[in-house]
Amino acid sequence: MFSMVVFSFVLLAGLTLPQTADLTSVEVQTLYDRHPTLYTLANRLVLTEVFRSWLLLAVIAPLLYNLLFNLLRRLRGLRTELEVYCPPLAPEHVIDERERRVFTCLDAERALLSAHRSMERAGYRVAEHVGTASLRGVRGRYAVVGSVVFHASLILLIIGGVMSARYRFHGFVILGESEEFNGSAEQFVGFTPENTEEDDLPQVAFRVRSVEVDVDDDDHITDARLFIEELAPIGHSRRLLRVNEPYHAADGSAVRFSDYGFAPLFELRRAPDDTRPRIGAFKLILTPPGQPDQFAFPMTMSEFEVRLFPDFVAGEKGPSSRSRALENPVAFISHKGKQARGPEVMLPLGGTVQVGPYWISMPKILYWARLEIDRDPGKNIVYLSLMLGLLGLCWRLLWQRSWLYVTVERRGDEAMLHIAGSSEYTRRPFADRFKTLVDVLEKEHAK
Amino acid sequence: MSSSEALFIWGAIVCYAASTVVSLILVIFQKDKWARFNLWIAAAGVAFHLAALVYRVGVTGHVPVKSDYENALTGSLFISLPAVLIAARSRKLLVLPLAVMPLVLFLLGFALVCHEPGSPLTPPYKSTWLVVHVTFAQLSYGAYSLAFGAGVCHLLKERRLRRGLDLGMLNRLPDLEDLDDVMFRFVLLGFVASALMIVAGAFWADALWGNYWSWDPVETWSLLSWIVYGLIIHLRVVHNWRGKRIARLVVFAIIFVLISFWGVNFLASTQHDFSAL
Numbered sequence: 254m255f256s257m258v259v260f261s262f263v264l265l266a267g268l269t270l271p272q273t274a275d276l277t278s279v280e281v282q283t284l285y286d287r288h289p290t291l292y293t294l295a296n297r298l299v300l301t302e303v304f305r306s307w308l309l310l311a312v313i314a315p316l317l318y319n320l321l322f323n324l325l326r327r328l329r330g331l332r333t334e335l336e337v338y339c340p341p342l343a344p345e346h347v348i349d350e351r352e353r354r355v356f357t358c359l360d361a362e363r364a365l366l367s368a369h370r371s372m373e374r375a376g377y378r379v380a381e382h383v384g385t386a387s388l389r390g391v392r393g394r395y396a397v398v399g400s401v402v403f404h405a406s407l408i409l410l411i412i413g414g415v416m417s418a419r420y421r422f423h424g425f426v427i428l429g430e431s432e433e434f435n436g437s438a439e440q441f442v443g444f445t446p447e448n449t450e451e452d453d454l455p456q457v458a459f460r461v462r463s464v465e466v467d468v469d470d471d472d473h474i475t476d477a478r479l480f481i482e483e484l485a486p487i488g489h490s491r492r493l494l495r496v497n498e499p500y501h502a503a504d505g506s507a508v509r510f511s512d513y514g515f516a517p518l519f520e521l522r523r524a525p526d527d528t529r530p531r532i533g534a535f536k537l538i539l540t541p542p543g544q545p546d547q548f549a550f551p552m553t554m555s556e557f558e559v560r561l562f563p564d565f566v567a568g569e570k571g572p573s574s575r576s577r578a579l580e581n582p583v584a585f586i587s588h589k590g591k592q593a594r595g596p597e598v599m600l601p602l603g604g605t606v607q608v609g610p611y612w613i614s615m616p617k618i619l620y621w622a623r624l625e626i627d628r629d630p631g632k633n634i635v636y637l638s639l640m641l642g643l644l645g646l647c648w649r650l651l652w653q654r655s656w657l658y659v660t661v662e663r664r665g666d667e668a669m670l671h672i673a674g675s676s677e678y679t680r681r682p683f684a685d686r687f688k689t690l691v692d693v694l695e696k697e698h699a700k
Numbered sequence: 701m702s703s704s705e706a707l708f709i710w711g712a713i714v715c716y717a718a719s720t721v722v723s724l725i726l727v728i729f730q731k732d733k734w735a736r737f738n739l740w741i742a743a744a745g746v747a748f749h750l751a752a753l754v755y756r757v758g759v760t761g762h763v764p765v766k767s768d769y770e771n772a773l774t775g776s777l778f779i780s781l782p783a784v785l786i787a788a789r790s791r792k793l794l795v796l797p798l799a800v801m802p803l804v805l806f807l808l809g810f811a812l813v814c815h816e817p818g819s820p821l822t823p824p825y826k827s828t829w830l831v832v833h834v835t836f837a838q839l840s841y842g843a844y845s846l847a848f849g850a851g852v853c854h855l856l857k858e859r860r861l862r863r864g865l866d867l868g869m870l871n872r873l874p875d876l877e878d879l880d881d882v883m884f885r886f887v888l889l890g891f892v893a894s895a896l897m898i899v900a901g902a903f904w905a906d907a908l909w910g911n912y913w914s915w916d917p918v919e920t921w922s923l924l925s926w927i928v929y930g931l932i933i934h935l936r937v938v939h940n941w942r943g944k945r946i947a948r949l950v951v952f953a954i955i956f957v958l959i960s961f962w963g964v965n966f967l968a969s970t971q972h973d974f975s976a977l
Binding site: 254257258260261264265267268304351414417423473475497498499509511625627632635636639642643646647650651677678679681 | 819820827877881884885888891892895896899902903906907908910911912913915917920921923924927928930931933934935936937938
């Protein structure tokens with residue numbers, strides 16, 4: 254429990270202090286500017302990078318040790334627990350004094366026999382203690398198996414989580430229609446080779462054939478489909494991927510179509526009669542119609558700003574788009590010179606316009622697709638542990654143990670019959686069974 | 701807001717408010733005969749509430765979890781519905797709706813303030829995991845809220861009893877043992893539901909973001925609150941903590957639930973941005 258509390262405090266520190274790995278890591282800089290001493294202290298204790306630090310591992314290690322220790326202890330005591338195990342009866346083990354009853358009876362032997370039968374009828378496994386003329390019964394003894402399963406699952410979860418943190422590969426590639434991914438490290442977006450060995454790279458290759466997007470009458474995107482051709486490791490098998498429905502390649506990598514956008518194809522000429530234009534499909538990341546984005550042709554030292562309206566309509570307040578469907582695409586392009594941005598020029602699909610010193614035409618508009626390639630050796634262990642954990646938890650919490658004790662204290666011809674009991678979590682179901690037992694005994698044997 | 705939707709929501713608010721007033725009269729003036737009548741008013745409120753939810757599902761075509769409005773609408777139903785069902789089942793707990801109705805009214809008021817027209821989910825978010833994840837999230841928050849209500853009642857009554865003061869209207873509350881029992885049952889229900897919520901969320905996050913766990917503030921706060929309630933259960937089962945001590949912890953633990961559900965959006969930037977759905 255102590256390990257859990259320490260773990261909670263570490264999580265709390267990670268949640269309350271700004272983290273460098275966050276999207277808003279500028280907050281760390283603010284902390285540094287405003288409270289340099291606190292920042293220095295937090296930084297030394299790696300509290301500004303809790304979730305990726307040795308501190309988390311240092312907290313998890315004793316937690317893992319405790320879980321292993323507890324699991325072994327439970328496994329050792331499992332046989333005893335599955336026999337008629339009852340904790341020693343003491344006042345604190347009785348949930349409620351209403352579950353304690355004493356009455357006198359004439360025939361203690363018959364009362365004990367009746368109690369034995371009643372307890373068995375109520376589903377209790379009963380053991381008789383001959384020396385002291387007492388009975389003890391336990392119900393729901395298999396609940397303890399759930400506890401063992403749950404603790405084992407937590408150990409698996411930690412192992413799987415550590416494996417994921419250490420060996421997982423996760424990368425993005427952005428490809429236009431008809432482009433290929435050959436599995437090389439350079440094609441990944443934001444890839445840092447120093448963190449990944451060449452052997453860790455997924456062995457997959459594919460070509461993006463086409464992207465199809467359905468837009469309904471209210472301009473809501475209802476479906477998006479990606480058709481790809483797998484080139485490796487199997488070779489030339491065609492697949493249809495819907496958004497976020499992964500396919501698993503033969504090397505264990507999961508490939509997922511996670512995003513898409515417009516990729517207008519531009520041709521750049523230095524003169525209207527230039528027969529060798531430069532061609533490029535530029536992936537416009539900002540998909541909402543009319544959002545300004547930028548592109549540049551290699552070797553031209555020129556940058557252009559573009560706004561794309563997929564379903565263009567000219568309005569009083571300027572150009573806009575009726576929908577996100579590619580019905581009447583029009584681009585507005587301006588040349589970004591060294592000093593200032595040039596005027597914006599309207600370029601319809603299939604047209605050619607002069608932008609700054611160049612002639613630009615837009616013969617086609619393609620889609621680009623973002624594909625997420627993921628290989629995580631720890632993931633299946635984590636999933637297995639989650640399933641086991643849920644099973645163990647539900648088993649343990651929904652299957653409640655309860656105990657009943659009946660003891661006889663002889664006083665001459667009479668006997669005092671003590672009945673008491675308790676249950677693990679809640680009183681209600683046990684209280685009903687206790688009442689039934691007491692009613693039977695009182696009816697038959699009370700003096 | 702369409703007239704049908706407004707009718708359903710205002711119908712629910714009026715019924716819940718009337719139920720709160722009648723509950724107060726019932727407790728203060730000890731009008732036992734009004735108890736069943738009060739239950740019917742609260743049940744009518746739940747019926748309106750349910751109708752508003754069904755209407756929203758009909759308009760948007762998805763489970764109502766996309767905006768703050770939809771979350772408040774769903775979350776408040778997960779508190780009021782079990783409260784009314786429990787009150788209907790147990791005569792002793794007839795006043796339980798009173799303990800949680802202010803929270804339900806607050807949530808519905810918040811829903812009205814931030815109402816926005818419904819729209820369908822974008823393709824990436826169309827997933828069965830969304831339904832599973834959100835249903836268990838709302839169920840766990842509802843259960844923890846009801847445990848909190850029972851905990852507050854327990855502490856108030858226990859304090860008066862310990863000091864030997866007149867119980868007054870607290871006399872209408874169930875016995876301490878029953879309150880303790882109800883409180884812990886809700887903690888257990890919330891604990892299992894939040895475990896299912898976290899697991900379903902992990903599966904969905906893997907499908908949606910490519911990673912089953914990314915230490916997002918909402919994820920981490922949910923894990924933290926799950927651990928806190930796990931510790932409460934551990935203290936009860938292993939160390940036999942009961943009554944006042946457990947009630948205090950349950951009341952304290954609601955802070956973590958409130959932060960996971962509401963506060964985290966104000967505290968940090970998170971991937972659980974409902975408006976992006």
